[in-house]
Amino acid sequence: MPELVFFSGTMDCGKSTLALQIQHNRAARGLQGMIFTRNDRAGAGRLSSRLGLVTDAVEADEEFDFHACLVRHLTAGGRADYVIADEAQFLTPGQIDQLARVVDDLGIDVFAFGITTDFRTRLFPGSQRLVELADRVEVLQVEGLCWCGARATHNARTVAGRMVVEGAQVVVGDVAGGAEDGGQPRDVGYEVLCRRHHRRRLTAAAAQAGALSPDVLPVDGAALPAPRR
Numbered sequence: 223m224p225e226l227v228f229f230s231g232t233m234d235c236g237k238s239t240l241a242l243q244i245q246h247n248r249a250a251r252g253l254q255g256m257i258f259t260r261n262d263r264a265g266a267g268r269l270s271s272r273l274g275l276v277t278d279a280v281e282a283d284e285e286f287d288f289h290a291c292l293v294r295h296l297t298a299g300g301r302a303d304y305v306i307a308d309e310a311q312f313l314t315p316g317q318i319d320q321l322a323r324v325v326d327d328l329g330i331d332v333f334a335f336g337i338t339t340d341f342r343t344r345l346f347p348g349s350q351r352l353v354e355l356a357d358r359v360e361v362l363q364v365e366g367l368c369w370c371g372a373r374a375t376h377n378a379r380t381v382a383g384r385m386v387v388e389g390a391q392v393v394v395g396d397v398a399g400g401a402e403d404g405g406q407p408r409d410v411g412y413e414v415l416c417r418r419h420h421r422r423r424l425t426a427a428a429a430q431a432g433a434l435s436p437d438v439l440p441v442d443g444a445a446l447p448a449p450r451r
Contacts (some may be wrong), residue, residue, distance in 0.1 A: 226325045228310070228352040229335045231362035232414045237335040238262075239271040240362065241308050244333055256295065258282045261392070262311040269308050279306075281315065288320040292328055295439050302330055308338035309345035313390060316346040320352035325357075340391050341379035341412070343420070354369035366414040374414035382409050383427025385420075 235299075241257075248255060257279040259269045271274040282288070292302060305324060307313065313321075321332045335357070338349045345353075353359055366374035378385045392407055413425055 224325045224329050224331045225357040226322055226332045226355060227350075228301040228336065228349075228356040228359045229333065229362060230338045230349065230352075230359060231364075232366045233337060233412055233451045234366045234374075234414055235362045235379050236271070236364040237337075237362060238269060238308055239275065241306050241333065241335045242271055242275050242277060244304075245277065245306055248304055254301045255304040255306060255396040256280065256292070256302050257306045257308070258286075258288070260310040261309055269306075276307075279308070282307070283316070284314060286317065288317060288325045289327070290320075292324050296328070297336060302328075304331040304333065307332065307334045308336070310345055310352060311338070311340075311349045312336070313348035315347050318348055318355060339377065341377050342387050343376055344391075345446040346391070352438075355449060368414060368416035368419055369429060370416060370419060371420075372416040372441065375417050376415050376420035378413045378415050378423075378425060380411045380413055380425055380427070383425055385413075385415075385425050385428070386425070 229237055229240060245255060245257060257269055257277065258281075259267075259279040260282050262268050262270055262279070266281045267279055268276055269279040280291075282284070288305070288307075292305070305321070307321060310318070318334075322332065324330050325332050334352055336346070336349055338353070339345055368374045377390060379389065380386065415425070419425075419429075
């Protein structure tokens with residue numbers, strides 16, 4: 223039976239990489255799919271991962287109708303064995319309903335990928351609707367890590383390294399280089415944190431954190447104890 227599956231996790235846990243892997247595996251078996259995304263870091267009409275993998279995709283803005291698009295595609299003689307929707311947290315609840323109709327009415331598997339909560343720990347409307355409708359919700363097993371080394375559970379927005387909890391829900395940025403606006407870099411970025419440090423608004427910059435696992439043992443061979451005989 224076709225399914226609507228929601229793959230969820232924090233930023234930097236490999237959602238887009240998994241989406242690309244699913245596309246690769248199915249294409250290798252002769253299946254054809256349609257890939258959609260919104261607000262990808264690589265620009266409009268692109269699905270990219272932080273590992274450098276990228277592919278073309280259909281940009282789905284707020285007025286986009288997934289069900290109507292698939293119907294037109296199939297009516298024109300096209301083929302679609304599956305659908306991939308990346309950055310699904312940015313979709314509207316109505317668009318999630320359309321994806322559910324693609325599964326139920328057209329018999330096509332839909333794989334949606336997105337983060338569940340925003341920088342204020344509030345559910346994205348699209349993610350909330352996916353949790354309500356999906357046949358399965360899969361939490362990705364590749365864990366993002368907080369600067370302290372603990373499992374990251376929350377997404378934080380930062381300005382000049384300091385965490386903020388107010389502002390628009392959607393400001394496209396990146397954990398590596400911040401957001402851009404009209405080609406001009408903004409001092410806005412994102413960071414994954416454990417719940418404790420998210421509650422304390424303690425980012426890596428604010429904590430002046432060093433490496434996750436600093437050397438605490440001597441590395442000079444002469445300083446090491448002699449082996450027992």
